[in-house]
Amino acid sequence: MKITFISLITLFVSLFSPVKEEKTEIPVCHGQGNDMSEMAADPEFQKLHANPIPFHYVSAAGEMIRFSTPDGQTANGFLLKSKKKSDKWLLVYQEWWGLNDNIKQQAEQFYNDLKDVNVLAVDMYDGKVATEASEAGKLMQGASKDRLQAIMKGAIAYAGPKATFGSVGWCFGGMLSLQSAMLEGKKAAACVMYYGRPEQDVEKLKTLETDVLGIFGSRDKGISPESVKQFEENMQKAGEKVTVKMYDAGHGFANPSNPVYDKEASADAYKLALNYLKERLKA
Template sequence: MKIIFITGLSFFMSLLSYLKPMEKPQATSIPLCHKPAGPLSANDMSAMATDPAFQQLHAAPLPFTYTGAGEMIKFSTPDGQSANGFLLKSKKASDKWLLVYQEWWGLNDNIKQQAETFYNDLKDVNVLAVDMYDGKVATEPAEAGKLMQAASKDRLTSIQKGAIAYAGPKAEFASVGWCFGGMLSLQSAIMEGKQAKGCVMYYGRPEQDVEKLKTLSTDVLGIFGSQDKGITPESVKTFEENMQKAGKKVTVKMYDAGHGFANPSNPVYNKEATADAYKLSLNYLKDKLKA
């Protein structure tokens, strides 16, 4: 893997604070990425999204305006609507795709910058950062909590399926995301079926349903923090056990760090762990998306 420029690394980090649990106060909502393993009630999700203590775990993202390559696109979704994405298309025709999943803030300019960082480092891979909030972007934790609450499982699933269909039946996928997006990255790999080739999840809430995990067609790289009070080491251990029960491979890298350690906006930002995690992720993705 390549060593990132200091600037690119810092932008990469600045995007990582937004990814926290998401959910709508309904039984149809996706489980919050921060809760330990086990079922969540709608009230749990609503309370967490609006809890000031929880919101304080997410410092507002650093101001940044993206001016690089790429373009916003629209694609159809199975629910009869359309969704948005930020696309960096491979300069050479390629069926290799990296789906990038946002933090809880939405598809902001930091996510676009991170998508371009992966695009430049992977080479000959189409990179699509998927807009999971239908154009809405938060700049403060309270706003992000509201967006997270309002995101229904049905709509989120439809957006992900639409993005997968946009790439086409010959596409080979890898995915990456942080916290909220880490959870979505794993769900994406499940939805991609036989087209899934790789999955990176940064401190996202793991899927703990063994039957769902059995449907994975790829291994998983999980990046977590031993001091994470949301996605605890215990919940990660349960995930490892459930992946083993499902007959699937997961590689876990546990850093001596807290939740959101890869985001410079976060008080627990860990520069060394962030650089190492990116190296690990990039090497993994290069291997999975090699020609």
């Protein structure tokens, strides 16, 4: 076989040139993902969520429903209808696990204590529920921002044109509660967010038509006290009011299935949230 000088040079270069290392990246849906997609892909953030203790809850008053969404699809929700006709609504947003029995129980607790308020716990994962942190991380990471917004808009529309809204959510749902309040516009009357990632865009915050109650933990390694302080400053810049209650607790302290569950802090936070919602919804 005839080997030319050029062939030898090419072979030499291919053998001794440094090999470019391929970088392994955690897949994050930056374009279509949501504001917590990157956090969901972080193993350290996943470690903040121990797998929940198996829990089964049978509701005394709620039922699963379906409603239309503006993207041409349908979504699910757990509805607790007010015994008296009411245009007051509380939208409940799940943790990153999905619409599980823990969230249904929380929704029913608010329903029983608020009275004369329709409560709708919104399924943001289209029927999927995780029982392991790695699985929950994938679900939260892969939740399309457009789809999440469509589901929230569908829930708001389902309540009807005369509805007045309060919203509450934990972790992923804490972020969604704030986003929901912005989508509700002038119909928004209250917003409670438990240790959810705050919106930091001042221009977006200016669209809020309600004040916000933020409940956080000073030992939260996911939603840090520094990010909460930044949120307070940005709300002030936006001309909006936020009340922050910081507990000496970690991420997920209000979830009974979480090892960092703080019964005392959780009870106090619930009382604070309930009184706030009663005042704003005049319930």
